[in-house]
Amino acid sequence: MTAVRVGESECGDCGRPVELIAGQVASEGLRWWASYTCAHCGRMIEMDGWGIPEASFREAFLRADGTWGLKIHASGSQAVLALKLLRAELGLSLVETGRLRDRMTGVVTEVTLAEVRHLQQLLGRSGVETSRIRLDAEHG
Numbered sequence: 001m002t003a004v005r006v007g008e009s010e011c012g013d014c015g016r017p018v019e020l021i022a023g024q025v026a027s028e029g030l031r032w033w034a035s036y037t038c039a040h041c042g043r044m045i046e047m048d049g050w051g052i053p054e055a056s057f058r059e060a061f062l063r064a065d066g067t068w069g070l071k072i073h074a075s076g077s078q079a080v081l082a083l084k085l086l087r088a089e090l091g092l093s094l095v096e097t098g099r100l101r102d103r104m105t106g107v108v109t110e111v112t113l114a115e116v117r118h119l120q121q122l123l124g125r126s127g128v129e130t131s132r133i134r135l136d137a138e139h140g
């Protein structure tokens with residue numbers, strides 16, 4: 001689990017600028033954490049949670065580890081099962097699920113590295129074969 005610099009935030013105690021770092025990991029679910037240590041008053045803060053973190057954290061993870069695409073190698077009932085699992089996990093509407101079904105032969109969703117690992121674990125537990133590809137490899 002690598003720590004990624006999210007950017008500058010404000011110390012909850014003294015209000016001075018602090019450097020916020022965060023990380024994301026797929027291990028029996030999708031988890032994130034964030035922390036800072038205030039260089040001015042010494043205050044240490046740690047936060048964590050489950051699921052998709054707030055946008056500024058995700059942007060930092062995407063910058064650090066790249067943007068990843070999930071591919072599903074399934075047909076018939078396995079493909080239906082994959083859609084059902086993704087719909088529940090990503091909170092998709094029926095329309096969004098329909099769009100996802102239309103993309104089943106390509107990249108179904110573009111997410112962070114930990115998120116794609118999490119989706120692969122989730123689908124893999126139900127026997128759905130998946131792979132991941134890095135979508136922004138050209139940019140380092």
Ligand SMILES: [Zn+2]
Nearest residue numbers: 011014038041
């Ligand atoms: Zn402080």
